[in-house]
Amino acid sequence: MQFPRRQVLTLAIGSAALVGLSRRGWAQAWPARPVRIVVGYPAGIVPDIAARLVGGAMASRLHQPFVVENRPGAGTSIAAEEVVRAPADGYTVLLAAAANTINTTLYPHLNFNFIRDIAPVAAIGGVVFVMAVNPSVPARSVPGLIAYAKANPGKINFASRGIGSLTHVFGELFKMMAGVDLVHVPYRGDYTADLLAGRVQVAFFAIADAKGYLADGRMRVLAVTSKKRFAGLPDVAPMDEFLRGYEATGWLGIGPPGATAAAIVDQLNAAANAALADPEMTARLLGMGIETTPMTAAEFGTFIADDTQKWAKVIRFANIKAE
Numbered sequence: 514m515q516f517p518r519r520q521v522l523t524l525a526i527g528s529a530a531l532v533g534l535s536r537r538g539w540a541q542a543w544p545a546r547p548v549r550i551v552v553g554y555p556a557g558i559v560p561d562i563a564a565r566l567v568g569g570a571m572a573s574r575l576h577q578p579f580v581v582e583n584r585p586g587a588g589t590s591i592a593a594e595e596v597v598r599a600p601a602d603g604y605t606v607l608l609a610a611a612a613n614t615i616n617t618t619l620y621p622h623l624n625f626n627f628i629r630d631i632a633p634v635a636a637i638g639g640v641v642f643v644m645a646v647n648p649s650v651p652a653r654s655v656p657g658l659i660a661y662a663k664a665n666p667g668k669i670n671f672a673s674r675g676i677g678s679l680t681h682v683f684g685e686l687f688k689m690m691a692g693v694d695l696v697h698v699p700y701r702g703d704y705t706a707d708l709l710a711g712r713v714q715v716a717f718f719a720i721a722d723a724k725g726y727l728a729d730g731r732m733r734v735l736a737v738t739s740k741k742r743f744a745g746l747p748d749v750a751p752m753d754e755f756l757r758g759y760e761a762t763g764w765l766g767i768g769p770p771g772a773t774a775a776a777i778v779d780q781l782n783a784a785a786n787a788a789l790a791d792p793e794m795t796a797r798l799l800g801m802g803i804e805t806t807p808m809t810a811a812e813f814g815t816f817i818a819d820d821t822q823k824w825a826k827v828i829r830f831a832n833i834k835a836e
Contacts, residue, residue, distance in 0.1 A: 543603050543777055544577040550767075551582050551596050552608040553589030559640060559721050559801050563765055564608045566797060567637055570788030575780065588612050588677065590623060597625040601772035606781070607631055609768040611640075611679060611824075614817060618825040619677040619835050628821060631768040633814035634778050635785035638798055638805040639762035641720050641739045642683060644752065645732040647711045655735050655755035658715070662693035671695045671715040672704035676836050682824055683717045683738060683761040685831040690756045708732065719763065720745060720802030738762060745799055764820070765803070766813055782810050 550568050554560040561583060568579030584592040589612040599605035613627050644655070650669075652658035662669050673681035676699050688695055698704075698713050705722070707713050709731050717738065726732040736752040737743045738761040743751075752759040767785055769777070786807040788794055795805050808816065827833075 543780065544575055546604065547578040547580050548572075548575075548603065549580055549582055549605045550608055551584050551592045551605065553585055553592030553610065553612070554583065554608075555585050556581075556583050559719060559803070560608060560610060560765055562801065563637060563798060563803060566794065567767075567785060567788050570791065570794055571781075571784040574784045574787055588616050588619075590616055590620065593627060593631065594623075594625055596768070597630040597770060599770055601770040601774075603769060603773055603777035603781070606634070606767050606769045609633075609766040609817075611763045611820065614821040615677060615679070615682055615824045615828070617821050618828045619833065628818060630771045632771050632773045632778055633810055633817055634767045634769060634781045635810065636806045636808045636813045636816065637765040637767065637785070637789065638803040639739060639764045641737055641743045641745070641762055641802050641804060642679070642717045643720060643723055643727070643734045643746070643749065644683075644687070644715065644717055644736050644738065645708070645723055645727070645734050646715050647708055647713075648730065648733050649711050650714050650733070652735070653733070655750075655752060658735060659691045659693055659755075662691070662695060666694040667696060669695050669715060670698045670713040671717075672698050672700060672708060672713040673716070674704070675699050675701060677828075677833055679761075679763050680717045681833070682827050682831075684715070685833065686759065686761055686827050687752070687756070689827060689830050690759055717761075739804065743802075743804065745802060764806070764816075766817075778810050 550564050552561050552564050564581050568581060572579045584595055589610055593607055593613055596605055596607040609631060617627050652661045671684045673684060681697065695715060704713060704716060708716050723732060727734050734749055737746060737749050739751055740753050740760045741751055767781060789805045789807045798805055
């Protein structure tokens with residue numbers, strides 16, 4: 514059977530329109546199944562809990578579960594690489610963290626480029642740390658510690674959770690900016706017991722890990738590492754008041770594979786920022802030592818690039834080499 518030319522054109526145009534509608538429908542259907550949040554930390558610690566809290570709030574807005582999968586190891590690089598290799602369909606996202614920007618310089622032979630291969634979607638917040646000392650240290654302020662360290666070069670130990678860890682580079686940034694000689698003592702795990710016993714004198718702690726010891730006087734806190742005073746410890750001055758420009762926080766955010774469609778990035782960003790706008794969520798994260806920092810995707814991308822450059826300078830200045 515032959516159709517008139519006009520009828521054939523009408524059928525073709527109609528088919529094209531249906532294809533266009535179908536494609537738009539597919540795009541609008543995201544998410545149509547659960548979304549994985551890959552976390553490069555063990556279950557039960559602050560990053561994992563934050564991912565579950567924010568993921569749960571995002572799920573209620575996007576009407577699909579957000580399921581946390583823990584993939585610790587290699588300083589969060591195992592989790593990052595898993596997300597980089599995943600399909601860029603919006604169903605696998607990384608709990609991005611400050612460790613990722615540090616690793617960019619610390620591990621020059623990674624199989625991926627974090628800035629290129631992970632799309633910045635949304636910042637969750639900054640994990641605030643404190644600088645604490647054993648009470649036997651005579652310094653009661655940051656200027657006092659700097660003076661004490663300059664009078665005793667190479668005699669004061671500062672602990673960290675390992676070479677290239679947040680607690681290591683935070684200390685190296687302090688050494689660089691204060692011009693002091695502290696001896697780095699890397700641990701493969703928790704160093705709290707040795708600080709309490711006075712075997713090491715200085716260390717940086719996430720607030721959630723230090724609160725109990727600060728309250729009973731077994732540690733003396735000298736400063737918070739955030740740029741401004743932290744609402745959870747309003748009486749503790751930020752390091753910036755003593756060392757202008759010092760800021761060192763462990764931040765958390767969300768990032769899917771780099772080729773993820775802009776429409777999906779926008780939906781993820783809107784859901785994350787809506788979750789952070791909830792006062793109850795803000796209060797729960799603050800109780801864990803996290804100050805929420807909602808951003809646009811573009812702002813988060815700029816923040817990541819700046820953080821990468823900042824820690825690259827510290828790593829090179831201190832000649833930090835990965836183990």
